[in-house]
Amino acid sequence: MSKLGWFAAGLGLGALAVIQLRDNPKAQVALDEAIAAAKDFSQAVAAGYQEREAELTRTASKPAPKTAAQPAAKKPAAKRAPAKK
Numbered sequence: 001m002s003k004l005g006w007f008a009a010g011l012g013l014g015a016l017a018v019i020q021l022r023d024n025p026k027a028q029v030a031l032d033e034a035i036a037a038a039k040d041f042s043q044a045v046a047a048g049y050q051e052r053e054a055e056l057t058r059t060a061s062k063p064a065p066k067t068a069a070q071p072a073a074k075k076p077a078a079k080r081a082p083a084k085k
Helices: 003-023 025-061
Strands: none
Touching: 003 025
16 A cells, blocks of 8 residues: 555544544543553553662662772783794
8 A cells, every 4th residue: 555545544544533432422431541541551650760760879879888809810821822834
């Protein structure tokens, strides 16, 4: 289907949805419930995000525990094989 065909199909489905919402009270109730559920979900996601961000901020602001840092031991240099002639 061409882009114009998809556009016309979208317009038709949108018009059908508007007619259903206007004439059918059950459709309006279903839409209101879907909108309320979407708002609840977005608020839960935002609250979880803020809670996790606060948790990470608290963790980052605490000083790191002091441990006895040992210097890294040097590894012996790898032996190179003699080049073949």
